[in-house]
Amino acid sequence: MYDFIKKQDKEVYTALWGEEERERDGLELIPSENYVSKAVREAQGSILTNKYSEGYPGKRYYGGQPFTDMAEVAAIERAKKLFGARFANVQPHSGANANIAMYFALLNPGDTLLGMDLSHGGHLTHGHPVTYITKFFNFVRYQMKNVETGEIDYDEMRATAKKHKPKIVLAGFSAYSRELDYQKFVDIAREVGAYSVIDIAHIAGLIAGGAAKNPFDFGFDVMTSTTHKTLRGPRGGLILIRESEEIAKKVDKAVFPGLQGGPLMHVIAAKAVAFGEALHPNFKTYTAQILKNAKAMEAVFRAGKVRMIAGGTSNHLILADVFGSLGIPGKEAEEVLDRAGITLNKNVIANDTRSPMDPSGIRFGTPAITTRGFKEKESARVAELMLMALQGRADKVILTTINSEVKALAQAHPITDSFV
Numbered sequence: 370m371y372d373f374i375k376k377q378d379k380e381v382y383t384a385l386w387g388e389e390e391r392e393r394d395g396l397e398l399i400p401s402e403n404y405v406s407k408a409v410r411e412a413q414g415s416i417l418t419n420k421y422s423e424g425y426p427g428k429r430y431y432g433g434q435p436f437t438d439m440a441e442v443a444a445i446e447r448a449k450k451l452f453g454a455r456f457a458n459v460q461p462h463s464g465a466n467a468n469i470a471m472y473f474a475l476l477n478p479g480d481t482l483l484g485m486d487l488s489h490g491g492h493l494t495h496g497h498p499v500t501y502i503t504k505f506f507n508f509v510r511y512q513m514k515n516v517e518t519g520e521i522d523y524d525e526m527r528a529t530a531k532k533h534k535p536k537i538v539l540a541g542f543s544a545y546s547r548e549l550d551y552q553k554f555v556d557i558a559r560e561v562g563a564y565s566v567i568d569i570a571h572i573a574g575l576i577a578g579g580a581a582k583n584p585f586d587f588g589f590d591v592m593t594s595t596t597h598k599t600l601r602g603p604r605g606g607l608i609l610i611r612e613s614e615e616i617a618k619k620v621d622k623a624v625f626p627g628l629q630g631g632p633l634m635h636v637i638a639a640k641a642v643a644f645g646e647a648l649h650p651n652f653k654t655y656t657a658q659i660l661k662n663a664k665a666m667e668a669v670f671r672a673g674k675v676r677m678i679a680g681g682t683s684n685h686l687i688l689a690d691v692f693g694s695l696g697i698p699g700k701e702a703e704e705v706l707d708r709a710g711i712t713l714n715k716n717v718i719a720n721d722t723r724s725p726m727d728p729s730g731i732r733f734g735t736p737a738i739t740t741r742g743f744k745e746k747e748s749a750r751v752a753e754l755m756l757m758a759l760q761g762r763a764d765k766v767i768l769t770t771i772n773s774e775v776k777a778l779a780q781a782h783p784i785t786d787s788f789v
């Protein structure tokens with residue numbers, strides 16, 4: 370592997386092999402990461418990177434498009450089938466781009482959007498002040514009513530919607546571990562004449578595999594997503610439109626020429642391959658196992674008396690208050706676990722008393738270890754090892770012993786080439 374790079378570029382070759390070994394020998398618990406198949410990597414590393422294809426299939430600005438059109442049409446048709454959408458745009462370069470394009474498609478500058486507060490689970494692109502989109506649009510927020518159960522304050526949300534008259538009511542999250550009441554979002558949006566949109570970046574795979582409800586069944590107008598998290602595709606974005614041709618046209622215009630230039634045709638081909646994999650019956654089994662594995666980890670954390678935000682999980686991720694329960698700041702917990710060979714991220718928790726750069730929580734999840742073939746038993750063991758590492762963090766011998774077990778677990782479950 371990487372034979373040509375080896376011959377011409379030692380520095381990049383070293384970086385690539387380093388990452389190969391890191392992923393092979395460690396356990397990836399970042400809930401937004403996954404391992405893609407060799408087929409996805411082949412498509413992403415393919416000849417299609419050479420081609421400029423501004424525009425859409427059948428309506429390009431440059432010639433020579435028969436094969437780029439073929440790949441993009443495959444991606445669009447498969448995405449539509451997976452999510453029950455009438456229209457799909459597969460060109461956004463990332464989840465952030467998908468959200469920004471959706472905002473420019475549906476809002477005018479100065480318009481208001483109602484989205485989830487970042488510290489309660491929302492994403493930066495849902496209106497955090499550090500993002501430039503807040504210079505264009507006005508963002509108001511909703512939060513959880515009960516941090517111990519994860520219940521969203523829908524009454525407050527309705528009151529905020531009535532007061533601020535948003536043009537978009539946005540569901541979706543990066544660090545929330547329960548299911549949302551989709552009907553309430555759609556009803557509130559309809560009450561105030563707003564578009565109902567959901568950012569499914571984290572749970573797209575769960576929806577595609579039938580392990581989570583499909584928001585389109587509740588009448589959402591639009592779904593935005595990434596393609597690289599639970600959906601297990603290449604790094605990229607996606608916009609799905611349930612029904613409205615008018616919205617679909619606005620979205621297409623916003624993505625290109627509104628926001629982006631030439632689409633990444635090699636990535637779009639890889640999206641098509643990943644969507645094809647998600648349509649395979651194995652993907653159903655995979656996504657059901659993601660949830661079972663998260664439940665197995667939840668049980669260990671509960672037994673270890675570690676507080677979990679929202680009281681646990683109903684999806685692929687857990688947000689644990691390690692500072693409140695174990696007296697270990699999130700940053701230190703991330704570093705300790707890294708030394709044990711377990712990768713996850715520090716995360717702010719609702720009503721955090723600490724700073725965002727060194728918050729109280731850690732966030733972890735099961736999509737990647739499930740791709741490796743972990744079942745409940747191995748997942749529970751990983752959770753036990755995490756607690757052992759955190760509690761024994763001052764002891765080098767303990768961390769070294771845990772690291773050896775982590776490596777053995779990883780090597781016993783190699784990342785295979787094919788997942789179908």
Ligand SMILES: Cc1ncc(COP(=O)(O)O)c(C=O)c1O
Pocket residue numbers: 401462463464465466468492494541542543568569570571595605606
């Ligand atoms: C809910 C949500 N939306 C959007 C994004 C942004 O995706 P990307 O990193 O591909 O821009 C993320 C990424 O973490 C996310 O969790």
